[in-house]
Amino acid sequence: xxxxxxxxxxxxxxxxxxxxxxxxVSLEVRPGEAVALVGxxxxxxxxxxxxxxxxxxxxxxxxxxxxxxxxxxxxxxxAHVGLLAHGTWVYExxxxxxxxxxxxxxxxxxxxxxALHGALAAVDLDRVADERVRTFSLGMKRRLALAxxxxxxxxxxxxxxxxxxxxxxxxxxxxxxxxxxxAAGGAILMTTxxxxxxxxxxxxxxxxxxxxxxxxxxxxxxxxxxxxxxxELHAENGG
Amino acid sequence: MTYARRTWIVLWKDLLSERRSKExxxxxxxxxxxxxxxxxxxxxxxxxxxxxxxxxxxWLGFILSGLVGLGRxxxxxxxxxxxxxxxxxxxxxxAIYLGKVAGNLIxxxxxxxxxxxxxxxxxxxxxxxxxxxxxxxxxxxTLGFAAVGTLFAAMTAHVRARxxxxxxxxxxxxxxxxxxxxxxxxxxxxxxxxxxxxxxLGLLAAAxxxxxxxxxxxxxxxxxx
Numbered sequence: 001x002x003x004x005x006x007x008x009x010x011x012x013x014x015x016x017x018x019x020x021x022x023x024x025v026s027l028e029v030r031p032g033e034a035v036a037l038v039g040x041x042x043x044x045x046x047x048x049x050x051x052x053x054x055x056x057x058x059x060x061x062x063x064x065x066x067x068x069x070x071x072x073x074x075x076x077x078x079a080h081v082g083l084l085a086h087g088t089w090v091y092e093x094x095x096x097x098x099x100x101x102x103x104x105x106x107x108x109x110x111x112x113x114x115a116l117h118g119a120l121a122a123v124d125l126d127r128v129a130d131e132r133v134r135t136f137s138l139g140m141k142r143r144l145a146l147a148x149x150x151x152x153x154x155x156x157x158x159x160x161x162x163x164x165x166x167x168x169x170x171x172x173x174x175x176x177x178x179x180x181x182x183a184a185g186g187a188i189l190m191t192t193x194x195x196x197x198x199x200x201x202x203x204x205x206x207x208x209x210x211x212x213x214x215x216x217x218x219x220x221x222x223x224x225x226x227x228x229x230x231x232e233l234h235a236e237n238g239g
Numbered sequence: 240m241t242y243a244r245r246t247w248i249v250l251w252k253d254l255l256s257e258r259r260s261k262e263x264x265x266x267x268x269x270x271x272x273x274x275x276x277x278x279x280x281x282x283x284x285x286x287x288x289x290x291x292x293x294x295x296x297x298w299l300g301f302i303l304s305g306l307v308g309l310g311r312x313x314x315x316x317x318x319x320x321x322x323x324x325x326x327x328x329x330x331x332x333x334a335i336y337l338g339k340v341a342g343n344l345i346x347x348x349x350x351x352x353x354x355x356x357x358x359x360x361x362x363x364x365x366x367x368x369x370x371x372x373x374x375x376x377x378x379x380x381t382l383g384f385a386a387v388g389t390l391f392a393a394m395t396a397h398v399r400a401r402x403x404x405x406x407x408x409x410x411x412x413x414x415x416x417x418x419x420x421x422x423x424x425x426x427x428x429x430x431x432x433x434x435x436x437x438x439x440l441g442l443l444a445a446a447x448x449x450x451x452x453x454x455x456x457x458x459x460x461x462x463x464x
Binding site for chain 1: 241244245248249251252255256259260315318319320321323324325326327328329330335
């Protein structure tokens with residue numbers, strides 16, 4: 001399994017009835033690499049992540065994580081993936097510490113107090129570890145969701161607009177964390193609408209438009225203006 | 240050990256959330272109070288009629304308040320998409336089901352205890368003559384109700400018309416439990432020993448076992464659906 005790319009998508013198609021959301025999408029993310037998936041609303045970015053996370057089954061084609069088929073070997077895939085979705089998966093009447101304890105116990109992760117406090121400290125939530133989440137802002141809930149991912153330490157991260165709702169400090173921390181994750185050989189596939197911070201940690205950009213992959217190339221040497229022009233060319237003009 | 244720990248953490252989460260919010264318990268308490276007022280108005284002071292109807296009224300109260308409580312069983316999982324998280328947790332999902340059943344069972348038993356006290360006060364009747372027998376019957380009946388109710392609550396959690404669909408699906412399946420529970424409760428209130436209603440208790444135990452087994456075996460598929 002060592003030769004398998006952490007994320008591999010081949011000829012992926014997803015249709016909900018007559019509505020085709022993804023059509024013939026192929027993509028690969030290598031170890032130590034971060035790919036930013038960009039595109040207009042409804043282009044199918046989140047659908048790609050949900051198929052890779054085993055939340056949706058593809059209509060056709062193959063999606064693999066660490067060599068495991070996302071449609072057939074869901075349990076193995078789930079053991080390799082950390083998903084940061086739009087929903088934060090936090091229980092409002094529990095504290096951050098209790099939320100982490102819950103997910104850690106359920107997922108068989110480290111659940112000692114030191115590990116839990118460490119994950120909360122990483123996202124700067126340690127000082128409110130015993131306050132109820134119901135009082136938190138969306139950004140704080142997103143940080144708590146990130147703490148859950150930090151605790152899990154999966155080899156593959158699927159991040160749906162990870163910078164959304166984060167303040168400057170949290171965004172900076174996230175970039176640093178993702179940089180460290182890549183350096184340790186982790187693979188990241190993330191969606192973003194931000195050409196600034198969102199692309200900061202990305203090595204490659206893939207532009208998805210109307211369910212098709214219109215552009216996929218390394219970011220190296222491209223300025224934010226170049227990226228914006230590419231996006232306008234491929235996404236806003238419909239490829 | 241891991242399975243038991245996973246079951247426990249779901250139960251712990253549900254009880255802790257309920258202790259803090261008291262949303263379900265408060266709603267059920269006032270609903271039970273309302274039911275008792277209705278029963279009081281409907282039956283008046285006729286003790287003979289009350290005695291004959293008491294087992295049915297008790298279980299009607301349990302079932303109606305249980306429907307309200309169970310209908311909210313996965314509300315917290317829908318908030319912030321926690322359902323997705325449960326789905327993606329590696330390992331046997333039936334531990335989550337058993338934790339939810341245990342949480343619902345405890346909550347329902349608590350409401351039933353309150354209802355029993357309110358019944359005794361409202362109708363001036365002695366329900367404490369044979370407490371152990373009553374606890375056995377109510378415990379068996381409530382376990383079956385919680386087991387299948389939790390399963391159906393999960394099935395309908397993402398259905399748009401769940402408020403309608405949930406009781407419509409659940410009540411027909413509850414017939415064996417209701418039948419056994421009402422008959423056994425009637426006998427206990429008349430002072431008969433449990434051995435006299437062994438066949439009804441057998442029906443309740445069998446229904447509990449079947450419902451729990453079906454829940455354990457199918458919860459993973461329901462979560463994925």
